Amino acid sequence: MSPVTRIAREEWRLWMRSKVVVAAALIVATLLAATTLLTINRIAAEQSERLEQQIAAEKTFFAQPDRHPHRMVHYGHYAFRPPPPLAMFEPGVDAVTGQSIFLEGHRQNTAMFADTKAAADLGGFAALTPASLYQLLLPLLLIVLGHALFLRERESGTLAVMLAQGQSGTKLAAGKALALLTVITIFMIPLVAVAVYSTSLGESGLAAFSLVGGYFVYLCVWGAIVLAASIILKQRAVSLGVLIFAWLFAALVVPRFAINASSAMVDAPGKIESDLVMLAEQRKLGDGHNAADPAFQRLQAEVLEQYEVETIEELPINWRGVVASYSEAELTELLNGYAEKRMNLEAAQSRIFDFFGLASPTIAISSASRTLSGTDLATHHRFLRESETLRFDFVQSLNEVHAEELDYAIDMNRNAGPEASRRARVNAEAWQVLDEFRFVPDSAGERTSRAMMSMGTLTFWLLLAVAFVFISARRVRL
Amino acid sequence: MLRNIVRETSFLAKDRGAIFWLTLAFALSVVAVSFGVTEVREQRETIATLIKEDAADRANALQGQEEWGSAAYYAFHLTYAPPSDFAFAAMGQRDSSPWKHRVRMLALEGQIHESDTRNADFGLVGRFDFAFLAASVAPLLLILLLYDLRASERTARRHDLLVATVGSPTQLWLPRALVRVGLLALLLLTPLWIAALIESSSAGTLLQATAIVIGSLLIWWLIVELVSRIDAAPSILLTTLIGIWLALAIVVPALSKAAIEASNPVPDGGEILLLQRETVNDAWDLPKEDTMIPFVEEHPELADYAVIDGPWAWKWYYAFQHVGDQKAAPLVKQYREGRLSRDRQAGLVSLLSPTSFVERAFEKLANTDAASMVAYEDAVREFHAQLRAFHYPLMFPEKPYDANLLSSLPVYKPPS
Structure with missing residues (x-):
């Protein structure tokens, strides 16, 4: 047995004898196990619920009776975001953002009913997740285990003996590091289990094991910091x-x-x-409900020329549908412009937040963790963008039905009585224009490349901390 | 006693560790309140801008309207909950619950759940506000300041001698700890007091806040005092104390939160929305009476004007909008009561956790707790009711449109 492993074994023997250490490790392990099981259950329930809701929303949309197509534009549709498999480890922003959104014509709604809005408020740490335990509690456990790792030898006088026997400080430190490393490895087991389980649910191995790697690096950073403190500082209590x-x-x-x-x-x-600013612009565009609005005069001239007719009544298509489609496109462009601006500003805020990873490895791992799990702000933004595309597509398809399948004269006459309004309807088959929507996480490659910066920051931390340990271990004197 | 305190203060002046923790407490407090004050100012500015823009937009929208119905359709109204004069100390739920809306006379359930909140990361990570500092960080600083009072003397082999020479141990340990706790409280609270002056918070609020901070420090002092009587190495004491902090700040709140939420289910928000939507949409195809009868039940005074002959009338349109809300009302009530009872129980359970208690108490003082957010939503509902009460007597009897009357449209007043 090499001296390094012997030192590590000795460390383990001491830990197993210390009631404080064993108690602390057991408590953390129990918490970790309980939180992981609870979160897995909760997320699994949410996932199947959201998927069911999405399918139900599509079914009711398809099942609507014959109607005026514009009614369906306002009837609207829902988009749901089921949590990705790794959300059972890191639920991320999902609890704060709300996971369903109502889609209708002429409007972009926000995601509604965030869990936090109805949550019991017990302060900042009450929302425990496996990820937050790894980020907050495990470093603390490493501190309790390791703050006197090296110091102990100094205090008990064994350091002098070992140095005199020709063991170098580096070797001694390597043995201690090995002991901490085995602790870290043992505590990685729940995360590895979650990662393996998530791949069985369709998560990619690359993302799941990048997550495992990220947390391993994170805990090693803390291990190295703890070890360095125990080498440099001379008193147990000061080190702690x-x-x-x-x-x-x-x-x-x-x-x-x-x-x-x-x-x-x-x-x-x-x-x-930003909507208020936009509304002012929107009024310049004209109201899509009112085809006689002056803003549409130019459009009218163009369409009349295209079909070589004199009046809108002579058009082979329904003028009101044309107007609805035109104004929806214009409005959406405007809305999207503002939405993009807003999302870009939020993304800029998140970049500043990530930048603070240089001051705290916890920030770096939490960003990497959310990104790799597919529960970060960027994924929420993509959900907003994709649900917007879904919205625009079904609204425009309905407007197309309006323009092509409903006669203009019948349409204009729709309020003349029950019979007239019955005639101003189209066959319910037309509702099949709605696309199926299944929100899926970004590809693993996409997520890992987005997590690059945070992972890079973590690696930087690791190099720094290890170098620190190495330098201080080489300088060990009595 | 005074002599003892003077002596301990001069000892403290030489204790570099203690001075570091105390300076840190002061610096963190300054940071927390200055960010808080900046954020509150920003929110007030935002609200001021919104009020102006909202009025301009409404005036513009009302211009050229020729019917009551379309005037109500196009006029949006800003509702908001301004940050209180103490909100700088605890942003609380303002990062995760919406505090501004623009509503109109359509079905309210389709509008009130919109959440114009900030960057989701903010709500997730939380802000470094004074409430967080006082609830979670200050106890840790106190632990670091006090855990080795006795143990360090033991390590220095002076402990028994010291105890033997002073008349009673309280003359020794009490002043020593008191100086530290007192200074910690003073350094934490001074920035809060200054910020409160700047923000002109009420004296009563500030007094309560001060009492909460001091009370929580006293409780933690008691805990440290009890633990440090154990004759053990300082590092064991510190480990034990950190363990207690973890249990009280993280484990107890997390367990209680899970238990409270499981035992107080709230209806899925999506159901409220779906029910309201389906009702409103179905109304288009139903006979007009199916809408007007349930509507008149709630508005008997309009019964004379509730017969719709033609295929379309604005009053029918607004009636089925309201019937949509009426249908969803039981679910909405459940949702609201579920939130409130969760909050009440969280209030009870927080007695077990000083950190939860301090955070909740600050949010309550700052009107940023869950109950205040529900009160804001109630104010929005009340305003929506006023809006309907204004329009119904004009719209239902089909009084001739008079744009001048719109100058007396109800104006939203935030909850005080």
Whole structure:
């Protein structure tokens, strides 16, 4: 047995004898197991529920009776975002954003009914997830286990003996590092199990194991910091105090500070604010309901010329449908412009937040974790964009039906009585224009490349911490 | 006693560790309140801009309208909950629940659940506000300041001598700890007081906030005091204390939250929306009476004007919008009551966790707790009712359109 493994084994023997260490490890392990099982169950339930709701929404849409096509534009449709498989480890922003959105003509709605709105409010840490345990609690466990890792030898006088026997400080540190590494490896088991399970649910191995790798690096960063503190500092209590301060700073203070800073640095106006600006522009475009609006005069001239007729009554297509389709396209372009601007500002805020990863590895891992799991802000934005495409497509398809399958004269006469209004309907078969919508996470390649910066930051932290351990271990004197 | 305190203060001045923690507490407090004040100002500015833009937009929308129905259709009204004069200390639910809407006379359930909230990351991670500092970080700082009072003397081999020389141990440990706790409280609270002056918060609120901070520090002091009587190495004491902090700040709240939410189910929001939508949409194809009869049941004074002859009338349109809300009302009530009872129970359970208690107490003082967000939604509902009460007596008897009357449209007043 090499000296390094012997040192590591000795460390383990001491840990197993310490009641505090065993108790702490058992508590963390129990919490981890319980939270993981609860979260897996919750997410599985949500996933099947959302999928059912999506299918039900499509069925009711298809099942609508014969109607005026514009009624269906306002009847609308729903888009649901089922949580991705890895959400059972990292639910991410899903709880805050709401996961369903109502889609209708002329409007872009927000996602509604976020879980947090109806949640029991018990302060900042009450929403425990497996990911938050890995981010917050495991570093603390490493601190409890390792703050005196090296120091112990110094305190008990064994350091002098070992150095005198010709063991170098580096070798000693390597043995201690090995001991911590085995602890980290053992605590990676629940995450590995979740990762394997998620691949059985269709998650890609690349994303799942990048997530495992990310957390492994993160815990190693903490392990290295703990080891370095135990080498450099001369008193147990001081080492523990300093490490707890580092944890307090990295895990509690900096992430929230980063949120304050990104909110103060980039002002992202809310939807109502940007909508008000937009509404002023929208009025210039004219109202899609009113085909006689002057803004449509030019369109009218063009369409009349195209079909070589004199009046809209002579057109082979329904003028009102043409107008609805034209104004929906114009309005959507405008709405999308503002929505993109808003999302870009939010993305800029998130970039500033990620940048603080250089001050706290906890920020780096939490960003990487959300991104790799497909529960980050960018995925929510993609959901908004895709549901908008779904909205625009079905609205325009209905407008096309309006233009081509409903006679203009009948349409104009629709309010003349029950019979006239019955005639101004189209066959329900036309509702099949709605596309099936199944929101899926980004491809694993996409997610891993988006997580590059955070993973890079984590690697940087690891290199820095390991170099620090190495340098301080080489300098070990009595 | 005073002499003891003076002595301990001069000892403290030489304790670099203690000075570091105290300085840190002060710096964090300054950061927390200044971000809070900036954010609150920004929100007030946003609201001021919105009020102006909203009025302009409404004036524009009402121009050229010729019917009551279309005037009501095109006029949106801003509703909002302004941040209170103490919101800078606890942003609470304002990051995850909406505090501004633009509503019109259509079915309210289709509008009120819109959530114009900020960046989702904000709600997820949370802000570094004073409430968080006082609830979660301050106890840790207190632990770091106090855990080795006795143990460090033991390590320095002075403990027994010290205890033997002073008359009673309370003369020694009490002033020593008191100086630290007192200074910590003072350094945490001073920035809060200054910010409260700037924001002109009410004295009562500030007094309560001060009492909460001091009370929570006293409780944590008691915990530290009890633990540090154990004759163990300082690192074991610190580990134990951090364990207690974890249990009280994380484990108890997380378990209670899960239990409360499981025992108080709220209806799925999607169901409310779906029911309301289906009702409104079905109404188009149903006989007019199917809408007007349930409508008149709630508005008997309009019974004389509730017969619709033609295929289309604005009053029928608004009637079925309201009937959609009426249909969804039981679910909405369940949702609202579910939220409130979750909040009530969370309030009870928070007595078990000082961190949850402090955070909730601050949110309550700042009107940023769940109950305040529900109160805002109630105010929006009340305003929507006023809007209908304004339009119905004009629209139903089909009084001739008079744009001048619109100058007395109800104006939204935020909940106070």
